[in-house]
Amino acid sequence: MDLSTGSSSMSRSSGVMRKCDCGLPAKILTSKTEKNHGRKFFGCQMYKDGGTEHCKFFKWFDQEEVRGWLRNALIQAAAENREKEKLIDHLQMTIMELRSDLEKHVEDAEKVMYRQRLIITGLSGLLVCSIGTIVCLL
Incomplete structure (x- = not known):
């Protein structure tokens, strides 16, 4: 999945810090895929450094959170x-x-x-x- 960083601030959902599977605060990223272009999701902030091998945390921002x-x-x-x-x-x-x-x-x-x-x-x-x-x- 092609990703781009969205907000540089750590993501809070319902006032609680959202953390990825590796324990780091998740970032809000933006999908660039044709199917979900522009859709926001939570992802590991280390994705760009380590790719999906580092942490596979993924959750759509607009599902259950909002x-x-x-x-x-x-x-x-x-x-x-x-x-x-x-x-x-x-x-x-x-x-x-x-x-x-x-x-x-x-x-x-x-x-x-x-x-x-x-x-x-x-x-x-x-x-x-x-x-x-x-x-x-x-």
Whole structure:
């Protein structure tokens, strides 16, 4: 499981210090897995130093530890985060589509400008020839 440290303070649940299996005060960490992204859990503070071989203590922060309005607030916040992530994904897709459309329009504009340059070059050559002919006739 991919982890990142959350709060650097030791975790208290219901006013009692939460300890991991090795006896150290547990830390509140944040999951980075796809299934539980952003979800808080208790873990050993030595995880980064010793990996899971050191201590396998793990407990979800929002299970049994948090009750009532705080638990509901966490559940609601997690749902809002998921909705915002969906919106971000949708907006990123829209940006990609708009970028693709813009690139197509730029290519079309470049083709039109190329044709206009050819026409202007041709007309300029015709004008020079016409002026040369008029000068020769005089």
